[in-house]
Amino acid sequence: MKKTVTLNDKTFEVMIPAHEIDRAVAAVAERLNADYGDKERPIFVGVLNGAFMFLSDLIKKIDFTCEISFVKLASYEGTCSTGNVECLLGLNNDIAGRHVIIVEDIVDTGRSIAHMYADLMRRNPASVEVCTLFFKPNSYREPLPIRYRALEIGNEFIVGYGLDYDQLGRNLKDIYVVTND
Ligand code: 5GP
Ligand code: MG
Ligand code: MG
Numbered sequence: 001m002k003k004t005v006t007l008n009d010k011t012f013e014v015m016i017p018a019h020e021i022d023r024a025v026a027a028v029a030e031r032l033n034a035d036y037g038d039k040e041r042p043i044f045v046g047v048l049n050g051a052f053m054f055l056s057d058l059i060k061k062i063d064f065t066c067e068i069s070f071v072k073l074a075s076y077e078g079t080c081s082t083g084n085v086e087c088l089l090g091l092n093n094d095i096a097g098r099h100v101i102i103v104e105d106i107v108d109t110g111r112s113i114a115h116m117y118a119d120l121m122r123r124n125p126a127s128v129e130v131c132t133l134f135f136k137p138n139s140y141r142e143p144l145p146i147r148y149r150a151l152e153i154g155n156e157f158i159v160g161y162g163l164d165y166d167q168l169g170r171n172l173k174d175i176y177v178v179t180n181d
Helices: 018-036 052-059 111-121
Strands: 004-007 010-016 043-048 067-076 085-089 099-107 127-135 148-152 175-178
Touching (some): 018 052, 018 099, 018 127, 085 111
Parallel strands (some): 043 099
Antiparallel strands (some): 010 175
């Protein structure tokens, strides 16, 4: 019998237990330590709300001196030419000439991350890479390479470890998937 949880109208069952998430986070941290250890003051930029738990666990495994900041994506109408496009809120750090690592909970179609990447690139950083906890290769539609992917999944909808269903479930320490009943 798998552990289940009910959030609003849907029931979810455990798909990835906490110890497996921890292993994947450790593996991606090891790659970051190898790639950024010799860089001057890299900056991690976590995307709220979903990435809070991933960034918190990841950063404890990072052994180089770094900065940490957070942003939120807001949908703007009018100010961005194509209507509803996510714009960046809250990045006050000067990232010109800096190595930036965007930390995301999940990259699905890639639409959000592509907008964020373009926004950050306009501020003349030395480099921008994406580090995501989850990647959905079957739905990804963007040319931007996602260098750091802790875990890959299919098209299923997941919750837990920062990810929500209708703002619920972010506190769960395992990853859950919706059941088919
Ligand atoms: P994208 O712009 O890459 O299509 O979508 C990214 C956003 O969609 C994520 O930041 C997240 O808010 C939401 N999302 C996509 N797939 C899932 C999923 O399986 N579970 C949850 N909770 N959110 C998801
Ligand atoms: Mg996200
Ligand atoms: Mg959400």
